Amino acid sequence: xxxxxxxxxxxxxxxxxxxxxxxxxxxxxxxxxxxxxxxxxxxxxxxxxxxxxxxxxxxxxxxxxxxxxxxxxxxxxxxxxxxxxxxxxxxxxxxxxxxxxxxxxxxxxxxxxxxxxxxxxxxxxxxxxxxxxxxxxxxxxxxxxxxxxxxxxxxxxxxxxxxxxxxxxxxxxxxxxxxxxxxxxxxxxxxxxxxxxxxxxxxxxxxxxxxxxxxxxxxxxxxxxxxxxxxxxxxxxxxxxxxxxxxxxxxxxxxxxxxxxxxxxxxxxxxxxxxxxxxxxxxxxxxxxxxxxxxxxxxxxxxxxxxxxxxxxxxxxxxxxxxxxxxxxxxxxxxxxxxxxxxxxxxxxxxxxxxxxxxxxxxxxxxxxxxxxxxxxxxxxxxxxxxxxxxxxxxxxxxxxxxxxxxxxxxxxxxxxxxxxxxxxxxxxxxxxxxxxxxxxxxxxxxxxxxxxxxxxxxxxxxxxxxxxxxxxxxxxxxxxxxxxxxxxxxxxxxxxxxxxxxxxxxxxxxxxxxxxxxx
Numbered sequence: 001x002x003x004x005x006x007x008x009x010x011x012x013x014x015x016x017x018x019x020x021x022x023x024x025x026x027x028x029x030x031x032x033x034x035x036x037x038x039x040x041x042x043x044x045x046x047x048x049x050x051x052x053x054x055x056x057x058x059x060x061x062x063x064x065x066x067x068x069x070x071x072x073x074x075x076x077x078x079x080x081x082x083x084x085x086x087x088x089x090x091x092x093x094x095x096x097x098x099x100x101x102x103x104x105x106x107x108x109x110x111x112x113x114x115x116x117x118x119x120x121x122x123x124x125x126x127x128x129x130x131x132x133x134x135x136x137x138x139x140x141x142x143x144x145x146x147x148x149x150x151x152x153x154x155x156x157x158x159x160x161x162x163x164x165x166x167x168x169x170x171x172x173x174x175x176x177x178x179x180x181x182x183x184x185x186x187x188x189x190x191x192x193x194x195x196x197x198x199x200x201x202x203x204x205x206x207x208x209x210x211x212x213x214x215x216x217x218x219x220x221x222x223x224x225x226x227x228x229x230x231x232x233x234x235x236x237x238x239x240x241x242x243x244x245x246x247x248x249x250x251x252x253x254x255x256x257x258x259x260x261x262x263x264x265x266x267x268x269x270x271x272x273x274x275x276x277x278x279x280x281x282x283x284x285x286x287x288x289x290x291x292x293x294x295x296x297x298x299x300x301x302x303x304x305x306x307x308x309x310x311x312x313x314x315x316x317x318x319x320x321x322x323x324x325x326x327x328x329x330x331x332x333x334x335x336x337x338x339x340x341x342x343x344x345x346x347x348x349x350x351x352x353x354x355x356x357x358x359x360x361x362x363x364x365x366x367x368x369x370x371x372x373x374x375x376x377x378x379x380x381x382x383x384x385x386x387x388x389x390x391x392x393x394x395x396x397x398x399x400x401x402x403x404x405x406x407x408x409x410x411x412x413x414x415x416x417x418x419x420x421x422x423x424x425x426x427x428x429x430x431x432x433x434x435x436x437x438x439x440x441x442x443x444x445x446x447x448x449x450x451x452x453x454x455x456x457x458x459x460x461x462x463x464x465x466x467x468x469x470x471x472x473x474x475x476x477x478x479x480x481x482x483x484x485x486x487x488x489x490x491x492x493x494x495x496x497x498x499x500x501x502x503x504x505x506x507x508x509x510x511x512x513x514x515x516x517x518x519x520x
Contacts, residue, residue, distance in 0.1 A: 019090050019504075022251065022349050022358065024342075025174065025365035029253045033179045034246040034263025035270065040182045041242035041335040042267070044274045045189050045328030046128050050397060051239045052282065053301030059232035060288045060296070061211075063279050065220040066229070070236025071272045073447075074243065076440030077408050078268050079432045080415035081247045082261025087418075089250035089257060092346025093339070094411040096504065101414035103506045104352070104499045105488065110414075111347050112484035113407035117241065118340035119374065120396045120403070120476075123382040125333040126160045126167075132326035133159070135306070139319050157386055161379050163333060168375035171337035174364035185331035192324035193278060200281035200312045207311070209287040209294055213280065230450045234401030237447065239275065241404050242332070243267040248339040285312060302394070341370040351498035352491070395465060399477030402455065405448035406481065412441030452478050 029037070055063050081093070090096040094114050099107025131150050138147035149155045170181060204210045216222065220229065246263035253259040282295060286308060290296040293307040300307055305325060309318035345367035348357030359369040385396060415437040416423070423434045455474035458466035465472040492499045 019088060019096070020349055022091060022345055022367075023360040023365060024091060024251045024345075024367075026252060027254050029179070029249050029259065029263075031259050031262045031266065033183075034249060034253065034260055035266040036182050036186050037179065037249065037335050037338065038243045038246040038263055038267030039190075039270055040186045040331045041245040041339070042240065042271050043125065043242070043328045043332030044271060044278075045193055045325045046125060046332055047239045047328075048193075048275065048278055049128065049303055049305055049325055050124070051235050052279070052295060052304045054235040054398070055232045055239075056288055056295040057298075057301065058228045058235065059224055061214070061217050061283060062220060062224055062229075062232070063283060064217045064276055066232040066236045067239070067272065067275045067279055068218065069220055069229075069233050070240055071268070073237065073408070073412075073440045073443040074240040074268050075265075075272075076436040077412045077444065078243065078261075078264050080412045080437035080440065081244055081264055083433050083437070084411070084415050084418060085247050085250050085260050086257045089253070089260065090346060091248050091251050091342035092350070093244060093247045093250070093343065094407050094414075095343055095352070096346055096350075097418060098407075098410050098414040099350075099352075099504050100506060101418040102410075104501065104504070106410060107504075108347075108352050108488045108491075108498075109481070109484060110407045110410045111343055111352065112488070113403045113410075113481060114343050115340060115347075116480055116484070117400055117403040117407070118336055118343075119378050119381055120400055121241070122164070122333060122336050122340070122374070122378040123385065124397055125329045125336060126163045126378070126382060127156075127386075129163050129326060129329035129333060130156060130159045131303070132322055132329065133163075136319065136322045136326055139322060153386060157383055160382055160386075163330070164375050164379050164382075167330065167333040168337055168371050170334050171341065172361065172364065172366060172368045172371045174366055182331055182335060185327045189324045189328045189331065190274070192320050193274060195317070196309075196313060196321055197277045197281040199317070200285040200308070203312065204281075204284040207285050207293075209285070209289060209292065211284060211287045213284055217280070217283065226450075227454060230447060230454060233447055234398075234405075234451050237404055237444075238397070238400045240268060240271060241400065242336065242339075243271065244408075245335060245339045248342040282308065337371050337374055340374040341367040344370040344374065350504040351495055351502075352504075389465070395472040396476055398473045399455070399480075402448060402451050402473075402477030403481070405444040405451065409441050409444035409448060412437040412444060416441070 052063070055066055059066050084097045085093075088097065088100065092111065095107055095111030098110040134149050135147045138144055243264055246267060247260045250256050250260045253263075282304065286293045286295050286304075288294060288296045290298065293300070293311065295304055305321060309321040312318075313321055344353055344357045345360070347353035348355055348359075348370065357367070357370045357373065360366065361368040416434055419429065419433040423429050452474065455471045455477060458464050458471035467475045497503050
């Protein structure tokens with residue numbers, strides 16, 4: 001696993017750029033493949049399973065409105081990613097761009113937040129994969145005792161670690177292998193989810209919990225308190241997390257300046273449409289009651305599809321839905337290693353993390369060492385959290401909104417500052433480099449502040465678990481960011497080059513008259 005030579009060659013069209021070629025495979029990812037990888041990382045099947053209960057508990061029938069509200073900052077921020085990538089395609093993405101815009105300290109903390117989010121998501125993806133793995137087997141053989149194996153901590157942990165290792169192995173076999181696996185898994189997942197949603201809408205009137213469709217479900221301005229809306233919005237923002245995987249593959253794209261941005265926009269729009277269709281379908285079929293299959297039933301909160309699968313799709317169709325959720329979590333488990341490893345690769349290449357993380361496999365041309373490190377950290381994190389409490393694992397999901405708003409928001413503002421000298425040169429720049437990123441970043445910043453404040457009170461966030469009087473969601477979400485700040489200062493003492501701007505300098509590449517902008 002020797003790292004190839006990585007001379008500091010320019011990877012963009014801008015003179016004076018100090019971005020380096022990290023030895024990744026080039027010209028491998030097209031627009032569709034990038035979008036598929038982005039959708040896979042978001043994992044609509046898994047995400048709907050994990051988030052519908054949280055969102056309904058907060059906002060009830062307003063779930064579609066909250067999905068749209070969560071989409072808006074993601075959509076606006078996607079343009080920030082697109083514009084930044086068009087000028088400086090780099091696998092470090094948020095880390096690299098925020099460093100160029102705001103300097104090494106903000107850049108390091110942005111990268112830290114991104115790595116933290118992916119590690120937490122990886123652990124939860126593995127947990128969901130294990131749950132549906134045993135649930136599917138139990139349904140096939142007709143033995144509920146097999147599904148109960150998920151509750152056995154020893155079996156649960158062992159199986160989870162196997163899934164993490166397998167996903168890391170696939171991710172380490174090269175980006176082409178990842179694409180082939182994802183076409184199959186994402187395609188199957190989306191077909192089954194579409195079939196489920198249409199069937200639920202068509203047969204909704206036969207359910208005793210059926211409620212009639214209403215356009216008011218899409219109106220966020222009625223029937224919601226601010227705190228409930230923010231909790232639901234945080235869950236919705238989590239539901240869209242992962243589309244930026246497309247941008248961490250910029251150096252491997254067929255057209256590094258344009259392909260990743262197009263893939264990101266295609267992915268986030270596809271996810272919104274999927275969420276709205278499935279969200280409306282389950283509301284019409286199951287309602288938001290707290291009994292039986294109702295979406296408000298606390299017993300269904302962690303897996304809303306389990307009580308709905310068979311009634312909506314029948315025995316065989318129900319099995320396929322379980323298999324689709326399993327495929328969704330496994331697919332995302334594998335693709336989520338891509339942004340984690342590539343961010344760590346970039347941070348290693350520029351001296352913000354240990355240099356060993358910049359190693360690229362000489363045959364597969366992927367950051368194998370960083371992938372292995374991400375897998376080990378994920379496994380350790382999962383084991384520790386699982387042994388502490390099942391509630392702790394649930395609270396990690398709730399804390400993700402804080403971290404996501406943190407690094408997405410920084411990236412959005414970085415776009416405005418990065419292009420500050422050319423913001424008003426054209427209508428394109430005003431809209432896509434200034435207005436959209438500024439509005440998206442402001443929304444994310446507001447949600448971040450409110451989420452941090454709300455998470456302090458254990459009674460209003462997550463499972464209600466507290467630590468030293470503070471909500472566990474706050475301790476995980478904000479506390480780990482503070483831990484990152486401490487680690488950053490310690491790293492600066494031992495390895496100051498990055499913080500002196502010697503490996504990645506602060507500043508915008510010089511503007512020239514022939515600077516190209518991507519098609520709107």
